Amino acid sequence: MRFIFVTVIKEMKRRFNDPGGLISAIMIPLAVGFLMATVMGGGGGQPSIKAQLLVTDLDDSFVSQGIISALGQDRITDMIMLQKVDHEAGQQRINEGDGSGHLIIPKGFGKAWLEREEVALQLTVNPSQSISPRLIREMLESLLDLGDYLHKVFGEELKIIARSLDGNELTGISTSVFSANIADKISGIADLVFPPAMTVEDITPQPETASVSFALLMFPGILVMAAFFAANGQSTNFWTEKEKGTLGRWVASPNAFFSFWIAQWFTAMLLTAVVAFPILLAGFLYLDIRFEKFFTALAWLALTGPILFSVLSLIQVLAPSKKAGGMISTLIMFPLLMVGGSFFPTETMPKFIATIAQYTPNGRLVEPMKGYFTGEYGASGMFIHVWGIMAVALVLVLLAGWISTRKALA
Amino acid sequence: MIEVRDLQKSYGDLIAVNRVSFSARPGTVFGLLGPNGAGKSTTISCISGLLKPTAGTIRVGGFDLAGDAVKAKSSLGIVPQELAIYEDLSARDNLAYWGAAYGLKGDGLKQRVDHVLNRIGLMDRAGDLPKQYSGGMKRRLNFGCGLVHEPAILLLDEPTVGVDPQSRERLFDLVREEKTKGTCVLYTTHYMEEAEKLCDELAIIDHGKIIAGGTLDELRAEFGGNDIIRLTGSFEASRVEPVIAGLNAGVLSLTPESLMITISEGARVLPAVLQAISATGADIRDTRLSEPNLESLFLKLTGKDLRA
Numbered sequence: 187m188r189f190i191f192v193t194v195i196k197e198m199k200r201r202f203n204d205p206g207g208l209i210s211a212i213m214i215p216l217a218v219g220f221l222m223a224t225v226m227g228g229g230g231g232q233p234s235i236k237a238q239l240l241v242t243d244l245d246d247s248f249v250s251q252g253i254i255s256a257l258g259q260d261r262i263t264d265m266i267m268l269q270k271v272d273h274e275a276g277q278q279r280i281n282e283g284d285g286s287g288h289l290i291i292p293k294g295f296g297k298a299w300l301e302r303e304e305v306a307l308q309l310t311v312n313p314s315q316s317i318s319p320r321l322i323r324e325m326l327e328s329l330l331d332l333g334d335y336l337h338k339v340f341g342e343e344l345k346i347i348a349r350s351l352d353g354n355e356l357t358g359i360s361t362s363v364f365s366a367n368i369a370d371k372i373s374g375i376a377d378l379v380f381p382p383a384m385t386v387e388d389i390t391p392q393p394e395t396a397s398v399s400f401a402l403l404m405f406p407g408i409l410v411m412a413a414f415f416a417a418n419g420q421s422t423n424f425w426t427e428k429e430k431g432t433l434g435r436w437v438a439s440p441n442a443f444f445s446f447w448i449a450q451w452f453t454a455m456l457l458t459a460v461v462a463f464p465i466l467l468a469g470f471l472y473l474d475i476r477f478e479k480f481f482t483a484l485a486w487l488a489l490t491g492p493i494l495f496s497v498l499s500l501i502q503v504l505a506p507s508k509k510a511g512g513m514i515s516t517l518i519m520f521p522l523l524m525v526g527g528s529f530f531p532t533e534t535m536p537k538f539i540a541t542i543a544q545y546t547p548n549g550r551l552v553e554p555m556k557g558y559f560t561g562e563y564g565a566s567g568m569f570i571h572v573w574g575i576m577a578v579a580l581v582l583v584l585l586a587g588w589i590s591t592r593k594a595l596a
Numbered sequence: 597m598i599e600v601r602d603l604q605k606s607y608g609d610l611i612a613v614n615r616v617s618f619s620a621r622p623g624t625v626f627g628l629l630g631p632n633g634a635g636k637s638t639t640i641s642c643i644s645g646l647l648k649p650t651a652g653t654i655r656v657g658g659f660d661l662a663g664d665a666v667k668a669k670s671s672l673g674i675v676p677q678e679l680a681i682y683e684d685l686s687a688r689d690n691l692a693y694w695g696a697a698y699g700l701k702g703d704g705l706k707q708r709v710d711h712v713l714n715r716i717g718l719m720d721r722a723g724d725l726p727k728q729y730s731g732g733m734k735r736r737l738n739f740g741c742g743l744v745h746e747p748a749i750l751l752l753d754e755p756t757v758g759v760d761p762q763s764r765e766r767l768f769d770l771v772r773e774e775k776t777k778g779t780c781v782l783y784t785t786h787y788m789e790e791a792e793k794l795c796d797e798l799a800i801i802d803h804g805k806i807i808a809g810g811t812l813d814e815l816r817a818e819f820g821g822n823d824i825i826r827l828t829g830s831f832e833a834s835r836v837e838p839v840i841a842g843l844n845a846g847v848l849s850l851t852p853e854s855l856m857i858t859i860s861e862g863a864r865v866l867p868a869v870l871q872a873i874s875a876t877g878a879d880i881r882d883t884r885l886s887e888p889n890l891e892s893l894f895l896k897l898t899g900k901d902l903r904a
């Protein structure tokens with residue numbers, strides 16, 4: 187155990203004594219991130235991805251108008267741009283990929299809602315976008331939750347309104363009672379219910395959501411790229427030590443060979459943290475992310491290092507030589523980085539590539555981190571995504587260790 | 597101590613080590629002497645646990661290397677023929693790391709590292725990275741890494757190749773120091789001078805087989821007290837051979853350019869030998885008379901020059 191610790195220190199010293207690898211693992215992702223953010227425009231405050239929601243109101247009741255005006259709330263317009271269209275025009279535009287979604291409020295919706303009958307809003311989303319439609323769906327769901335809540339509070343009054351819509355006139359008395367009731371209830375719960383966007387805030391507790399910028403979508407991919415580079419550097423160490431004869435010294439020593447791999451694994455963890463630190467810092471400052479997320483993000487990134495290290499190590503030990511190992515891992519790494527969202531965020535990719543991204547080790551790691559930054563997940567939500575992958579990675583690195591034992595002993 | 601029994605290592609059809617047996621005692625230096633490709637490194641690698649023997653048993657410090665690997669290995673220190681150091685780690689860090697690999701720590705480790713740094717002459721460069729060292733300096737560090745933990749058994753595989761004569765003497769001193777402490781040293785080389793200077797016991801290996809073994813004196817006795825005369829110049833074999841037979845001498849080697857014979861009382865008969873050989877029309881340019889050494893022994897045993 188102590189020797190594993192000593193070995194990790196030794197490995198870190200080696201990396202710092204010959205810092206070329208470390209520096210490029212920091213500088214390349216930073217440069218890519220900076221370049222992409224500059225080209226695509228938009229720093230932290232600039233919301234450059236906005237959902238465009240087309241709305242067709244076939245109902246034209248005060249309920250449907252309420253929905254539309256709720257969606258027109260200030261805070262929501264930061265994220266969703268509303269445009270009223272007629273039915274055909276809306277469907278056609280969505281089919282052509284113009285707009286994030288088309289919301290149809292069917293005829294009779296208002297009345298049905300008031301009477302608590304089964305009724306559905308119809309939403310068609312643009313399949314080539316992934317974040318915006320999600321945003322719209324969540325927004326609508328929260329609106330409907332608000333609707334439920336209104337029912338609970340104003341149940342009686344809403345029934346009266348519903349009846350009035352059927353043509354039954356309200357008598358003078360009932361009108362005044364009705365008004366008084368509403369006024370009472372409103373003054374009691376106004377703090378809770380209004381403005382309606384408060385409910386929206388509940389499901390999007392992190393204000394960053396309101397400004398999902400291109401740079402922010404890029405950021406997790408850039409970080410995982412850095413982790414990838416750090417892990418790749420460390421995974422070639424098996425061959426370096428084999429060629430330099432130090433692996434032989436290790437095999438000749440009384441230390442178990444698996445402890446070599448455990449030490450490498452922890453080194454990958456530390457190294458990733460070292461490489462991620464300056465990038466994370468730069469990103470947090472540039473994107474204006476809440477600083478309390480910093481160390482959680484760093485810890486999470488440190489875990490991604492060993493995961494990527496395990497995958498790359500398996501490639502290395504299966505390769506017939508150092509040269510082949512280096513070539514294969516480079517050949518694999520760049521397409522993976524490309525598909526996995528390190529050069530372009532998955533949101534900007536064609537749908538099928540975005541789907542592939544989910545099955546790449548780095549792509550799987552990019553998404554939870556993105557969710558954490560955009561506020562979709564809390565810290566635990568992000569970490570939950572990593573344990574399963576970590577378990578697989580542990581199996582891979584043990585496999586690499588087992589294969590390398592047979593390789594070290596000719 | 598090291599006990600090797602019927603060790604065999606094959607690479608496909610090639611038998612690199614062929615039923616080699618020997619044992620080396622604590623407090624002695626055991627030399628394994630042989631030309632390139634004889635199987636010295638292969639033998640050492642098997643004893644270090646780096647190669648799996650095809651057959652045979654190896655016991656190290658009383659433990660079977662195959663059955664009790666961890667215990668056997670913990671008494672070993674190795675200095676491989678090929679450099680095995682971290683070039684991106686200072687000499688001090690290299691030594692400290694390999695010391696820690698065998699459980700040294702704290703002040704004990706630090707003192708030992710300082711001692712070794714002094715002995716290998718790298719104290720003033722201890723903080724530099726070996727990348728910036730000369731070849732000989734790297735060799736010396738490689739040497740130090742093998743014995744920093746004061747192993748009971750030290751395996752040295754041609755540790756002085758490329759090391760200048762002064763530094764070499766210091767490394768020899770270090771080997772002798774270890775030996776005096778009771779360390780069992782296995783030393784491979786193809787330099788006879790080294791073997792003669794350092795080794796208490798020797799085995800001569802060629803083509804994977806041990807062809808002679810014993811103490812230096814025992815091996816010298818193979819010559820029955822004869823001396824060696826080595827001549828260079830130009831010789832005509834058909835005319836020289838009968839003359840030598842008439843002198844009651846034995847031919848060790850005879851080429852158009854050189855002649856090596858064994859003969860008793862070499863110093864006394866040398867003038868007569870030179871005269872007789874000159875009479876064959878040979879042109880003698882250089883003459884050397886010596887006691888039998890490993891070179892001549894090897895020549896006698898294999899008919900090959902060790903330096904070839």
Ligand SMILES: Nc1ncnc2c1ncn2[C@@H]1O[C@H](COP(=O)(O)OP(=O)(O)OP(=O)(O)O)[C@@H](O)[C@H]1O
Nearest residue numbers: 607612630631632633634635636637638639677786
């Ligand atoms: N990995 C290998 N694969 C095939 N043959 C090998 C391998 N390693 C060594 N050999 C062969 O085994 C034989 C013994 O080699 P070894 O390295 O033990 O010689 P050596 O006595 O140490 O020579 P040197 O003085 O040159 O170091 C040689 O014929 C060599 O070609």
Ligand SMILES: [Mg+2]
Nearest residue numbers: 636637638677
């Ligand atoms: Mg050798």
